[in-house]
Amino acid sequence: MMRDSAPQISRHPTRSEIIELAAEEGHDADIPTNVGSIRSVRSRSASFPRGKLPDSEKQSSIGFDKDIEKGTRAESLSSREHDEDVPEEPSDPNVVWWDSDTDPENPMNWSFKKKWGTVLLVSAITFLTPLASSMFAPGVPEVMKTFHSTNEMLEGFMVSVYVLGFAFGPLIIAPLSEMYGRLPLYHSCNCFFVIFSIAAAVASNMGMFVTFRFFMGCFGGAPLVLGGGTIADLISREQRGTAMVVWMMGPTIGPCVGPIVGGFLTQAKGWRWNFWLVAIVAGAFTIMSMILMNETSAPIILERKAKRLRKETGNPKLVSKLDSGLTPKELFLFSIVRxxxxxxxxxxxxxxxxxxxxxxxxxxxxxxxxxxxxxxxxxxxxxxxxxxxxxxxxxxxxxxxxxxxxxxxxxxxxxxxxxxxxxxxxxxxxxxxxxxxxxxxxxxxxxxxxxxxxxxxxxxxxxxxxxxxxxxxxxxxxxxxxxxxxxxxxxxxxxxxxxxxxxxxxxxxxxxxxxxxxxxxxxxxxxxxxxxxxxxxxxxxxxxxxxxxxxxx
Structure with missing residues (x-):
């Protein structure tokens, strides 16, 4: 028997709530978040197959026709006054939503232990990757001696090239997470981060070392891109402030704590052990995340549910309430071009x-x-x-x-x-x-x-x-x-x-x-x-x- 898939929330979210949640999740508010989108893309998605919206509909749903900087209404993250509810659409039997307000598939309904365990694990990973950006800075002279280099430009670049990875990695990671969910990106990026940390530890020349540092930055940026969204997926607005403070400690103090650890470690074990330590800790976090973490992105969970129900019921018209109606290619291009x-x-x-x-x-x-x-x-x-x-x-x-x-x-x-x-x-x-x-x-x-x-x-x-x-x-x-x-x-x-x-x-x-x-x-x-x-x-x-x-x- 087909499950009741009609929306069953007590009220429709306000525009400010959708914008706030989208910003915390790291995407624009015309892409659906776990409470919906500011644009009624869902109803059009039910009428047209995924990626088949007419050009006029795509333009309207994505917002090409509007100036983005006018600031004519108080709809910022802090604005709570004069908010209008997003117009509620008629119930559609072909729209897949949570079964009830207590649906266990909804990450907001997970147990306290499971929610906060995930938050702490993500915060720990987020602390490690910025720490790795500067951890080996005290060992730079040792690296120069190892590779017999006196190039002052390379001496600085081997530290800052990690941040160059932060410039390019998130541009790819963010749209991929909208397509495939947060969990695959966490796991794949964590694994590649460990691999390139080990590669940097065993590098035999300066070119290899700098290249591996760059890729460490590319994949190490994943928790910085995904962490805020994971917290927004799990924690209610009333408790989210505490979780965000814990998560933000990593980017704030990680780069400054790293050299303190790295200074003593370089003296005791040599510069390569900075990367071995990062690889060991990151490897432990990767294993823990694979065992303990589950997908938290509501659009992805509901899309999987809709796919399962289409198969079970034979009804090809079933569509997730949070389906944007955009192909992966379109989502990717919007994230890069905007x-x-x-x-x-x-x-x-x-x-x-x-x-x-x-x-x-x-x-x-x-x-x-x-x-x-x-x-x-x-x-x-x-x-x-x-x-x-x-x-x-x-x-x-x-x-x-x-x-x-x-x-x-x-x-x-x-x-x-x-x-x-x-x-x-x-x-x-x-x-x-x-x-x-x-x-x-x-x-x-x-x-x-x-x-x-x-x-x-x-x-x-x-x-x-x-x-x-x-x-x-x-x-x-x-x-x-x-x-x-x-x-x-x-x-x-x-x-x-x-x-x-x-x-x-x-x-x-x-x-x-x-x-x-x-x-x-x-x-x-x-x-x-x-x-x-x-x-x-x-x-x-x-x-x-x-x-x-x-x-x-």
Whole structure:
């Protein structure tokens, strides 16, 4: 007997709820999330076979006909007022949905232990991959000796090439997860990450080593792309904040903790053991995920259910409520093309991404030079040189805490007044922007003068604080401006900042050699000063820019 497949939810989700969930899952809100889409693609999907929508229907469902930057309604992630429910469609017997509000196939109905076990496992994997990005940084001189290289550009690139993988990997992983689900991507990317970690550990020349590091970054980006969506699949909105904080700890402190571990490990066992350790831990997480994790993506689960019911009932018209009606090729192209269009056609997306890209590149300039700086200027041994990254880590943690508290407080104040607009996100960025150049001047001249080592480390704390106080508000602003297409804006931001972090640090050693640590870091500080007006300008003119915008996808 065919199961009752009519929707059985108490109310239809609001537009803001759909947008919020889509952003957390890492895709645009016109692609169905586990509560639906902002566009009525499902009813058209029931009438046309998958991938056979007329061109006019595809255009309407995907949103090519609308300007994406007007900002005419408060539909951002933080907006809770004046929300209209998405129009509820008539019940259709050919639409497959959850059997009931307690359907065990729905990941939201899993047991507490199963839900939070998955969240903790995903958070652990998300901590490991950013940690691996910088873990072997203290061992860079040893790698150069092993491969008999004196190329200063390669010395920096072998660290930052990992982030280059972050630029390209997510562009492929995100659309694939929409096609095939999160679980196959977790398993395959984890396996390839382990394989390329082992390959880096046994590399016999510099070309092999750099190539393997790049592929480690490509596949290591999977939990960063999929983790937010997994949490959104499992945890209700009321409890999601705690889970997201746990998950975000990895990208925030992982790159700063890595060199501390790597410094002592390199001294004790050699640089190759940084990769062996990563491979061993990643291998253990991979086995655990294969045993304990299940698919959490509602569109994929319902598509499998619809396929099973079509076979059982012989009814070829059965279709998932969350079916987008798009072929895998179309989904893939939208995910690749949209971020490029937004980066090149939107002034807001380009300038905010440029600000983030330059500040993110500074982080990797420090990653690639700290070892040399503290060994040559302060005579630190290879084991303890990783401790020089503590200032960055502590500053980043403080910055994240301050942003979370005061950023949310500012937004809530304006929401209560009913006058919230995306530019209110930038007030805290205006203040935070000054800490980055202050920290760069402080660190550079303290190292140049060879003051007590704590003085430059405190300076790097200011840099870490400034990085988070610009990085986090900029990302939130992009989400609030682009709402429905927030994921594409974030993808554009990720690509530009990863490219900058991969290539800008390549010239850092030559810059310091020519200008010294004082003037070299002062040059970076002056560039950071030139970026400070960007949030001020958008606070004043951002709304006008959005109203005059002609950005269409």
């Amino acid at each position: 971020p490029t269009k937004m980066l090149t056609r939107s002034l807001i997306c380009f300038l905010m991404s440029l600000y983030v890209a330059i500040t993110y590149a500074y982080l990797y300039i420090l990653f690639t030079t700290f070892t040399v700086v503290f060994e040559t200027q302060y005579g630190w041994r290879r084991g303890i040189v990783g401790l020089s990254f503590l200032g960055l880590g502590i500053g980043s943690l403080i910055g994240q805490s301050v942003f979370t508290h005061f950023g949310n407080k500012t937004a809530e104040k304006h929401l209560a007044r009913g006058d919230f607009k995306p530019e209110h996100r930038l007030y805290i960025m205006c203040a935070g922007g000054f800490f980055l150049p202050i920290g760069l001047f402080w660190y550079g001249w303290a190292v140049q003068a060879q003051t007590h080592y704590m003085v430059p480390i405190v300076g790097t704390g200011f840099i870490g604080f400034g990085l988070l106080m610009t990085f986090m508000p900029a990302n939130t602003y992009l989400v609030d401006v682009f709402t429905v297409h927030a994921a594409s804006a974030m993808a554009a931001n990720t690509v530009l900042r990863s490219l900058a972090a991969a290539f800008i640090p390549l010239s850092s050693q030559k810059m310091y050699a020519a200008m010294g640590y004082g003037w070299g870091n002062s040059l970076l500080g002056f560039v950071a000063l030139l970026l400070i007006p960007i949030p001020f300008l958008f606070i004043k003119y951002g709304e006008r820019v959005r109203k005059l915008s002609t950005v269409k996808l």
